[in-house]
Amino acid sequence: MIQPDNMHALLQWYIAAGVDEAIDSAPQNRFVQAPKTPPATAPETTPAAAPITAPARATPPVSVPNQAAAATNTPSEDTRELAAGCASFDELRAAIGAFDGCALKRTATNTVVGTGDEAAALMVVGEAPGGEEDRRGLPFVGPAGKLLDRMLAAIGLERSAVYITNILPWRPPGNRSPTAEEIALCQPFVERQIELVQPKILVLVGGISAKSLLDKREGITRLRGTWREFSVPALAEPIATMATFHPAYLLRQPAAKKEVWRDLLAIQQKLAEMPDKDK
Numbered sequence: 001m002i003q004p005d006n007m008h009a010l011l012q013w014y015i016a017a018g019v020d021e022a023i024d025s026a027p028q029n030r031f032v033q034a035p036k037t038p039p040a041t042a043p044e045t046t047p048a049a050a051p052i053t054a055p056a057r058a059t060p061p062v063s064v065p066n067q068a069a070a071a072t073n074t075p076s077e078d079t080r081e082l083a084a085g086c087a088s089f090d091e092l093r094a095a096i097g098a099f100d101g102c103a104l105k106r107t108a109t110n111t112v113v114g115t116g117d118e119a120a121a122l123m124v125v126g127e128a129p130g131g132e133e134d135r136r137g138l139p140f141v142g143p144a145g146k147l148l149d150r151m152l153a154a155i156g157l158e159r160s161a162v163y164i165t166n167i168l169p170w171r172p173p174g175n176r177s178p179t180a181e182e183i184a185l186c187q188p189f190v191e192r193q194i195e196l197v198q199p200k201i202l203v204l205v206g207g208i209s210a211k212s213l214l215d216k217r218e219g220i221t222r223l224r225g226t227w228r229e230f231s232v233p234a235l236a237e238p239i240a241t242m243a244t245f246h247p248a249y250l251l252r253q254p255a256a257k258k259e260v261w262r263d264l265l266a267i268q269q270k271l272a273e274m275p276d277k278d279k
């Protein structure tokens with residue numbers, strides 16, 4: 001039996017380690033060894049506390065739609081087809097909200113899709129909702145979002161004039177980094193948002209967003225600061241794209257703001273040189 005004093009120390013240790021959220025309704029006894037072989041009759045659904053990448057059932061029943069198989073984050077053509085079939089933001093938002101194929105949705109409070117001007121000249125793509133975003137169902141509204149607002153204001157852009165979204169519409173538990181499978185599964189949703197907005201300039205903040213949308217292996221330090229192109233078959237022309245450091249990184253490493261300031265000035269200049277979207 002854990003004594004109250006010890007329990008208090010344990011909770012403080014959790015807080016110091018960054019454990020700030022319970023993700024299951026019942027405690028898990030991690031000291032009980034998992035059986036070496038799975039039980040003969042596998043449960044219908046993966047328990048919430050099981051690893052997110054738990055293997056899919058070998059043969060899903062015929063009546064189960066394809067997205068149920070993807071609930072274990074298996075990259076699938078389903079999300080690409082689903083996203084491509086959405087002709088408007090309303091349809092896309094509804095499709096993402098109804099999509100049950102990503103295990104992250106089970107631990108998230110809200111689905112967080114993009115906000116802002118759906119015909120914006122500039123679109124910002126981040127990584128995934130954090131705690132505040134998850135609670136409010138809006139992207140970039142926590143501390144990193146407030147810094148993003150100031151970064152945009154520094155080049156004369158109001159947040160409402162920009163379209164802001166993330167690679168993932170669901171917060172990974174405890175803000176852990178998303179897995180490659182989760183990114184691949186959700187990427188069609190963000191690509192469809194880009195196709196619908198058709199911005200003049202795309203700004204990718206942070207390594208996850210830059211690497212996935214530019215399809216590169218290099219880290220953000222190498223990717224940032226030079227103009228690149230984002231292209232997908234549905235776009236008539238590639239979109240001028242700038243990767244830069246994530247505002248959350250700037251909160252931890254303020255010295256990196258000078259590089260981001262250079263990137264912002266390049267974005268401002270390019271935006272001023274480009275013809276208006278509707279011309």
Ligand code: URA
Pocket residue numbers: 126127128129130133138139140141142144145166206248
């Ligand atoms: N970080 C992100 O990448 N996106 C958000 O919406 C918030 C924090």
